Amino acid sequence: MQQRNNKVLKMVVVAMLSSISYLLMLLDFPLPTFPVWLQIDFSEVPALIGAIIFGPVAGVLVELIKNILHYIIVGxxxxxxxxxxxxxxxxxxxxxxxxxxxxxxxxIKGLTLGLVVGTVVMTGILSVLNYFVLLPAYAYFMNFSLPNEVIVTAIMPFNALKGLLIMILTLVLFPKLIVWLNQRVNAHNV
Incomplete structure (x- = not known):
């Protein structure tokens, strides 16, 4: 029975974090000096919380549900x-x-290291993905193309800055989150 309750709790929290993540995705805004189509949002923070609390699969599910909701509702x-x-x-x-x-x-040191590595990995792999997949797809479907230099001059710095800003916000929220995590662990050990 306890295991079933834990699964239900996990599903409810993942659904809630996905909803919050979707709403945060709608609150996107451009940053000065970057192209207006590069919008920053903080929708990764709930996915990070899910991944910290329940593991990486929960974080990936939050990301997946958020993007499915965005595509269905916003288009x-x-x-x-x-x-x-x-x-x-x-x-x-x-x-x-x-x-x-x-x-x-x-x-918190482990989390900070992970966020730094995540920023580097995201920035690097997305640059390759933009070069080979995303920019060609936009060129094909929208009938215009961007020069590949935009990856180095705009997309890479934007992703690095986005990773840094999300890292700062997560580290500010972490002390409150750790209190909840400790209460959850202690409740399961009783």
Missing amino acids: SMTGVPIGEFANFCAGVLYILPASYFFRKYRS
């Missing part, structure tokens, strides 16, 4: 979920290292 400029796919990849590439290092070291 896509191209009719094809290219932006949602890019956002999903970015989120997964960011949260997996953070979850891994936090679970390995169980400390």
Whole structure:
């Protein structure tokens, strides 16, 4: 019975975090000096929380549900979920290292290391993905192309800055989150 309750709790929390993540995705905004189509949002924070609390699969599910909701409700400029796919990849590439290092070291230092690694991994792999998949897909479906230099001049710095801003926000929220985590662990040990 306890195991069933834990599964239900996990599903409810993942659904709640996905909803919050979707709402945060709608609150996107451009940053000065970057192209207006590069919008920053903090929708990875709930996915990070899910990955920290329940493990990486929960974080990936939050990212997946958030992007499915976004595509169904808001739609896509191209009719094809290219932006949602890019956002999903970015989120997964960011949260997996953070979850891994936090679970390995169980400390704020481990989380910080994971967030730094996540920022580097997200920035690097998304640059390759933009070069080979995303920019060609936008060019095909929207009938215009961007020079590949935009990856180095705009997309890479934007992703690095986004990773840094999400890292700062997560580290600010972490002390409150750790209190809840400790209460949860103590409740299961009783």
